Amino acid sequence: MELETLVKGLEIERINGSLDKDIVGICYNSRETKEKYLFVAIQGFKTDGHKYIEDAIKRGATSIIVEKDVEISDRNITIIKVKDSRASLSKVSSDFYDNPSKNMEMIGITGTNGKTTITYLVQSILECADRKTGIIGTIGSVINGELKKTENTTPESLVIQKYLHDMHRGEIEYCVMEVSSHSLDLKRVMDCNFDVGIFTNLSRDHLDYHETVENYFNAKLKLFYMTGKCNIINIDDFYGQKIVEKISSLDIPVLTYGIRESSDIYATNIEYHSRGVDFVLNTPKGSIDINLNIPGEFSIYNSLAAASCGYFYGIDLETIKNGLEAVKGVKGRFELVPTDKDFTVIIDFAHTPDGLEKVLTAIEKFREGRIVVVFGAGGNRDKTKRPIMGETVGKYADFLIVTSDNPRYEEPEKIIDDVVEGVKKVNDNYIKIVDRKEAIEYAIKNAKPKDIILLAGKGHETYTIIKDNIIPFDERQIVLDILKKLND
Structure with a gap:
């Protein structure tokens, strides 16, 4: 693609060198640079x-986009100084891949909890309606059944546009994307042509980056000014109500969903059990019984969000039902590990006070024995939520094992102590075990009949991060290995 064509529309401050160049690729990581590439700093x-x-x-x-003044000795290199490199990366990436988001239905999902599960529920509903669907999200990107790992919930703009290009080339009609607050704030999705936006809920998270909940909310809010066809909002959530109020002047339809407040799509006749939850799905076009295979009230909300999306796209209730009920679970989201024992092990990604509370209240509804929780808090992340996490778990758990969870550059013992400050306010039945594998082994070896052991925080992750080292750590396999050792 001609460089002159590629940089049209950028906020250019200065150009040194020729724009008469053929660009065969774009990168922002110098190690991925090849001949005739455009590098965006x-x-x-x-x-x-x-x-x-x-x-x-x-x-x-052969060409460089910068936002700072740089000195380059090679006069054959074209330097393009712009106002904002991140915004420029998004624009040139979309243009290089021929603006793929304009060629498919784009569904963006944002909120603190529930994004991953909703992406898979929406995909299931759409594919039950014979509509080919791709996913971009936390677990990875799914393109024609192939899972591609991603580093972030929402990847960098160049990666997003490449995946969307691959989807379009693979004749995928719909893309369901998890849209993180970081991606909205850092302009990663700036050139995604969203048709539908879905809001799940909002509670304190990522304050190490956003600093205040209000900043966090405002980042999420951006998605609902980017959509072209419909916004779908959880009206039971305080921040959902704020979104509805703020976007009321837009000429974009709003669909609300909920359980408690008056809404367009809602659940009634709710019955919880250990295998899932049953409820009646109510829509303006009728009602239908749903037998969901994922337990908990949060699962109802996730299903309502997905059902609302299916409803907007004109999918009949029977197909929506089939799509919801076809999902048996999502990796690392209330995932049951087969133990063949008289106790249960659940793995869940819950790593915020609200996320932990949602999972624990779901367990509370069907537990028969103790609730034992193995959990910790991430290093180099919002420190203020650590004692709140500890207090939240302490309110619901009968026994707590506080351990490590991606300590990064912090001392694990210090993180654990921060968590325990909250635990001690409400519960004395806890121990500290720094090594997470030892903590899991302790929980399993000391399990009593009908116990539910919740391994919280890592979910789908198969690694742990200690300083610069990413070390393999698959909790499912660790549980199975411990059980095998106990049986031998």
């Missing part, structure tokens, strides 16, 4: 892409 959390411009040139970059 962006400021990251850990380092600055401007430091790696010389490396990108050595690897073959």
Whole structure:
């Protein structure tokens, strides 16, 4: 693609060099640079892409986009200084891949909890209606059945546009995307042509980045000004109500869903059990019984969000029912590990006070024995939520094992102590075990009949992060290995 064509529409401050160049690829990581590439230098959390411009040139970059003044000795290299490198990366990535989001239905899902499960529920409903659907999200991107791992809930804009291009080329009609607050704030989805936006809920999270809940909310809010066809909002959530109020002047239809407040799509006749939850799904076009295979009230909300999306796209209630009931579970989301024992092990990604409360209240509805929770808090993340997490778990658990969870550059013992400050306010039945594997083994070895052991925080992750090291850590396999050792 011609460089001159590619940079049209950017907020350019200065150009040094020729725009008469053929660009065969784009990158923002210098190690991925090849001949005739355009390198976009962006400021990251850990380092600055401007430091790696010389490396990108050595690897073959012929053109560079920057937002800072740089000195390049090679006069054959074109330097384009822009106001905002991140915004420019989004724009050139979309243009390079021929604006793929305009060629399919784009469904964006944002909120603190529930995003991943809703993506899979929406995909199931759409595919039951014979509509090919791809996913971009926390577990990875799914394109024609192939799972591609991603580093973030919502990848960098270049990666998003490449995946959307692959989806369009694979004749995928719908893309369901988890849209994180970071991605909205960092302009990763700036050039995604969203048709439908879905809001799940909002509670304190990522304050290490956003600093205040209000900033966090405002980042999420951006999605609902980017949609072209419909916004779907959880009206039971305080921040959902705020969104409805703020976007009321927009010429975009709003569908609300909930259990308690008056809404367009809602659940009645709710019955909880250990295998899932049964309820009646009510819509403006009728009602139908749903037998969901995922337990908990949060699962009803997730189902209502997905059903609302199916309803908007004109899918009949029987097909919506089939789509919801076809999902047996999502990896790392209230995932039961087969134990062949008289106790139960559940793995869940819950890593916020609200997420933990939702999972624990779901367990509370069907538990017959003790609730034992193995959990910790992430390092180099919002420290203020640690004691709140501890207090939340302490209110519901009969026994707590406080341990490590991706300590990164912090001392695990200090993180654990922060969590325990909250635990001690409400519960004395806890122990501290720094090594997470040892903590899981302790829980299993000391399990009593009918116990439910919740391993919270890691969910789908198959690694742990200690300083710069990413170490394999698959909780499912660890549980199975411990059980096998006990049986031998």
